Amino acid sequence: MLSSAPDPSDKALVPFVSVANMMRLVHHLGLDAVIRSLTGHIEEDFRRWERFDKTPRVASHSPVGVIELMPTSDGEAYGFKYVNGHPRNTRAGLQTVTAFGLLADVATGYPVLLTEMTLLTALRTAAMSALAARHLAPEGARTMAMIGNGAQAEFQSRAMQALVGIDTVRLWDIDGAATEKCARNLAGSGLAIVRCTSAQDAVEGADIITTCTADKQYATILSDNMVGAGVHINAIGGDCPGKTELAPAILGRASIFVEYPEQTRIEGEIQQLDPDHPVTELWQVFAGAAPGRRSASEITLFDSVGFAIEDFSALRFVQQAIRGTPFFEPLDLLADPDDPRDLYGMLARAGGAAAA
Amino acid sequence: MLSSAPDPSDKALVPFVSVANMMRLVHHLGLDAVIRSLTGHIEEDFRRWERFDKTPRVASHSPVGVIELMPTSDGEAYGFKYVNGHPRNTRAGLQTVTAFGLLADVATGYPVLLTEMTLLTALRTAAMSALAARHLAPEGARTMAMIGNGAQAEFQSRAMQALVGIDTVRLWDIDGAATEKCARNLAGSGLAIVRCTSAQDAVEGADIITTCTADKQYATILSDNMVGAGVHINAIGGDCPGKTELAPAILGRASIFVEYPEQTRIEGEIQQLDPDHPVTELWQVFAGAAPGRRSASEITLFDSVGFAIEDFSALRFVQQAIRGTPFFEPLDLLADPDDPRDLYGMLARAGGAAAA
Numbered sequence: 280m281l282s283s284a285p286d287p288s289d290k291a292l293v294p295f296v297s298v299a300n301m302m303r304l305v306h307h308l309g310l311d312a313v314i315r316s317l318t319g320h321i322e323e324d325f326r327r328w329e330r331f332d333k334t335p336r337v338a339s340h341s342p343v344g345v346i347e348l349m350p351t352s353d354g355e356a357y358g359f360k361y362v363n364g365h366p367r368n369t370r371a372g373l374q375t376v377t378a379f380g381l382l383a384d385v386a387t388g389y390p391v392l393l394t395e396m397t398l399l400t401a402l403r404t405a406a407m408s409a410l411a412a413r414h415l416a417p418e419g420a421r422t423m424a425m426i427g428n429g430a431q432a433e434f435q436s437r438a439m440q441a442l443v444g445i446d447t448v449r450l451w452d453i454d455g456a457a458t459e460k461c462a463r464n465l466a467g468s469g470l471a472i473v474r475c476t477s478a479q480d481a482v483e484g485a486d487i488i489t490t491c492t493a494d495k496q497y498a499t500i501l502s503d504n505m506v507g508a509g510v511h512i513n514a515i516g517g518d519c520p521g522k523t524e525l526a527p528a529i530l531g532r533a534s535i536f537v538e539y540p541e542q543t544r545i546e547g548e549i550q551q552l553d554p555d556h557p558v559t560e561l562w563q564v565f566a567g568a569a570p571g572r573r574s575a576s577e578i579t580l581f582d583s584v585g586f587a588i589e590d591f592s593a594l595r596f597v598q599q600a601i602r603g604t605p606f607f608e609p610l611d612l613l614a615d616p617d618d619p620r621d622l623y624g625m626l627a628r629a630g631g632a633a634a635a
Numbered sequence: 636m637l638s639s640a641p642d643p644s645d646k647a648l649v650p651f652v653s654v655a656n657m658m659r660l661v662h663h664l665g666l667d668a669v670i671r672s673l674t675g676h677i678e679e680d681f682r683r684w685e686r687f688d689k690t691p692r693v694a695s696h697s698p699v700g701v702i703e704l705m706p707t708s709d710g711e712a713y714g715f716k717y718v719n720g721h722p723r724n725t726r727a728g729l730q731t732v733t734a735f736g737l738l739a740d741v742a743t744g745y746p747v748l749l750t751e752m753t754l755l756t757a758l759r760t761a762a763m764s765a766l767a768a769r770h771l772a773p774e775g776a777r778t779m780a781m782i783g784n785g786a787q788a789e790f791q792s793r794a795m796q797a798l799v800g801i802d803t804v805r806l807w808d809i810d811g812a813a814t815e816k817c818a819r820n821l822a823g824s825g826l827a828i829v830r831c832t833s834a835q836d837a838v839e840g841a842d843i844i845t846t847c848t849a850d851k852q853y854a855t856i857l858s859d860n861m862v863g864a865g866v867h868i869n870a871i872g873g874d875c876p877g878k879t880e881l882a883p884a885i886l887g888r889a890s891i892f893v894e895y896p897e898q899t900r901i902e903g904e905i906q907q908l909d910p911d912h913p914v915t916e917l918w919q920v921f922a923g924a925a926p927g928r929r930s931a932s933e934i935t936l937f938d939s940v941g942f943a944i945e946d947f948s949a950l951r952f953v954q955q956a957i958r959g960t961p962f963f964e965p966l967d968l969l970a971d972p973d974d975p976r977d978l979y980g981m982l983a984r985a986g987g988a989a990a991a
Contacts, residue, residue: 297968302986
């Protein structure tokens with residue numbers, strides 16, 4: 280940073296976690312520990328679900344994508360995430376999804392953390408999937424089919440390994456290069472990697488089926504005959520209106536678990552169902568108010584779309600995790616005059632100092 | 636910034652304007668030039684009013700204040716402002732209002748500017764007032780009553796001087812220390828300063844009356860008898876439900892001009908009136924589709940509450956103004972792997988680089 284006169288006070292400085300520092304933080308703590316800590320924060324926040332202000336996300340749509348603001352608050356802290364979704368960005372060498380987030384103190388309105396959230400969203404999405412699977416996957420689940428081997432695939436695999444005990448992933452993607460990338464990245468993780476020849480091949484013997492494909496259209500990644508009794512489906516890819524991955528018949532056979540029904544009925548797989556089709560809210564499962572998996576033969580489905588409280592939990596995780604570490608920079612984001620009414624004087628004196 | 640390996644690419648770096656750099660930018664350009672340029676951007680954007688996505692602000696209320704996100708887009712750029720309002724913050728030596736903002740590219744969803752907006756909001760609010768006054772104040776206006784001498788007072792005075800040609804300000808505040816602060820800051824500005832003994836005293840001979848007080852309650856800063864024919868009232872302070880400054884009778888005698896009626900009827904002075912009381916939208920005045928001041932005796936009122944498009948204009952101003960200057964830092968806010976699908980690989984390689 281350029282030196283400045285006068286220096287901003289502590290109140291004016293907001294800790295900022297860059298992408299480089301987020302990567303350092305993850306390596307410092309270890310990916311397994313990050314996933315477990317994220318999971319702990321998410322479970323804790325979901326258990327006090329009713330304390331949260333559940334504002335719908337604010338979306339600005341354009342023909343090529345969407346920009347969203349996802350705010351929430353528990354009455355003490357306020358968090359929001361900025362996130363875009365631009366499916367065609369990869370053609371220009373850009374991420375389809377980038378994100379950053381902010382945590383603020385409700386009592387003063389002052390921001391207390393600004394952080395990259397592209398990596399953090401990938402981590403919290405995987406942590407949320409693993410947390411749901413811990414409550415819903417069949418006892419002793421060891422094999423996961425990973426259908427769609429894009430940016431989220433390794434995170435999902437590693438989170439399921441860390442939290443559920445998966446030891447084998449069966450990879451499939453219509454793009455073989457994506458599967459190779461995924462297999463290469465997971466080499467050395469301790470997971471056995473099986474490259475499959477089709478989605479049908481991938482689900483063979485799988486206890487958990489994770490779907491995470493990117494098509495922005497009604498697609499059938501899983502057809503009805505591919506899903507046997509006792510399987511847990513972790514459906515990540517269907518996450519906006521018009522984008523689904525599962526054949527409707529699967530939904531009819533499964534016990535469906537969601538984050539926030541109001542949002543999932545618009546964005547998730549269940550947009551294909553009647554608006555009164557029964558679903559279970561995961562916060563009730565985590566809180567012990569509703570059952571998770573009830574039998575070995577039940578088909579369970581986590582219809583994941585991503586919810587603001589998960590981002591809030593992730594922001595709280597980062598706020599705590601960076602304490603005492605060098606993995607953040609103080610950012611001069613807030614004007615902080617000695618006299619709060621003297622903003623103009625602060626500006627004028629800075630000019631004098633600059634001229635001096 | 637800490638050095639990192641691998642270095643983020645240009646696509647991942649977002650220009651950030653800190654408070655210190657915003658102050659440098661203002662001194663580099665000069666306050667008058669900043670006000671004029673802001674005014675130009677606001678007028679240009681208001682003239683193409685119908686191209687904007689006018690989402691209502693998203694407010695998160697608590698017993699002590701509010702945190703708001705104010706997004707808007709013209710289809711090419713997307714901007715939002717984070718702003719809090721905590722009236723009791725001054726007791727703890729904090730600003731009642733702090734803000735920052737972001738501009739993004741609608742085509743990719745990538746942020747292109749992050750900037751402090753506490754100072755910038757003070758500047759754009761003053762620019763908006765001066766722009767409205769240029770269309771509404773009486774011909775040859777030279778004297779302004781400035782009632783409420785808090786953080787916004789000097790900015791209002793300087794903007795009216797720069798854009799409307801005011802040469803005298805008559806100051807009044809219930810707190811004499813605020814008036815002294817304001818008078819001290821305006822010494823050397825070229826404005827003649829008159830310290831007044833009451834609001835009634837302040838409006839004596841004024842062509843423009845600016846009210847900018849901070850009470851969060853229905854208050855009567857201006858009573859009916861204080862407002863004579865031909866005056867322009869610039870009402871800044873009434874900007875949320877339950878907070879007004881003017882006696883209702885004044886509203887009945889004035890031609891009322893507003894930014895966005897849907898918002899002003901909730902937050903502005905006109906919350907005191909019937910919901911169908913006629914008002915004129917300023918964008919129509921700027922575009923030549925509606926008249927501004929129509930006679931020398933007319934009382935005009937700008938019922939200012941602040942609108943997202945003004946922040947958008949201010950963000951565009953900063954984006955252009957910092958080009959070729961050293962008044963910003965590149966912020967590593969966005970993950971940018973070589974292969975957009977290889978977020979995990981980017982993370983893994985950063986670990987290898989850190990270990991090496």
